Amino acid sequence: MIPLINLKQQFQEVKDDILNEFECVLESGQYILGPKVKLLEDRIAERLGVEEAVAVANGTDALVLTLQAYGIGEGDEVITTPFTFFASAEAVSRVGATPVFADVDPETYNIDPAKIEEKITTATKAIIPVHIFGQPADMDDIMAIAKKHGLFVIEDACQAFGAEYKGRPVGSLGDAACFSFFPTKNLGTLGDGGMVTTSDRDAARKIRSLRTHGTRKKYFHNQIGFNSRLDELHAAILLIILEKIDSWNEQRRNIAKRYQRALSGVSDLELPKEKEDRSHIYHLYCLGAEKRDEMMNTLQEYQIQSGIYYPRCLHLQDVYSFLPYKKGDFPVAESLSEKLFAIPMHPFLLKEEQDQIISVLLKRGEG
């Protein structure tokens, strides 16, 4: 079976370094929010050219703590995309605010700036664009709308570490940005982890306090916070992966180029489009087919794994049935949920495996 993603192989590539770090951390006596975490924060802030990076327990918490740091809660609205992983909207609900959805662009699958403004009310406080599958959203347009209406922009960059928009890295484009280090993310660890990046020192200070039970200093609490800390071991592993991420992202991009070259022109396949002014890091390689089930079945017959991201838009999730949405409200997002499927994409996908995937899709496409 050719898997969608091969984590075992990925971590095997850096096994010796990881085992070495394991020993260092074990010997250090510091296991949570210690010097490795601080170093990871510094490296990421420096790389992105932002003032602060604050490590937290996971990407969802990164979003929740950031929303709370900006004072967003009950009675507030936050505009985001219905075509994303659930956590992008869940974080909004978690702080007591209401997610408001705006449809996506059919080419990039990202929130469509032209659909945002009509959703703004007096209750709107922020926009959460998601750089879906690793391609940056239309940040200039989104920032201009936010500025005009006095809204915060919180990038959900959980799928896009290393992607760039007009030469600037995601994570440095909004007021703040959130990353996930879940194992399957392109910058992932052997467990959970997350990071908020921002040049807003006040927000960073609040998030640092929130991640450790709302402390001002140890044992002095000035707000109700969270236990949302990053472990030293994960920080140590992430420092290793951080050294690799550019070459791993480049390998993903090269595989995407090969898929693109081989599959363009196949009539019943819609390939992902990469905009010229930004770089896609292909956290996932999703393509569209009207006959998705048949395509996926054929791939399965040839021992090639495929997957659906995402089979149900967020406005149609059971838990959001209390929100004023119905099927048909976001036709672009809904059609993506009906036609997109992901094929294997990871830095260590062999040429022969790529060829096999391509030949099955070509055969299927012609047939």
Ligand SMILES: *Cc1c(COP(=O)(O)O)cnc(C)c1O
């Ligand atoms: C993975 C992901 C999250 C949540 O990250 P966790 O670390 O799993 O909590 C949020 N948003 C998007 C778009 C994601 O892909």
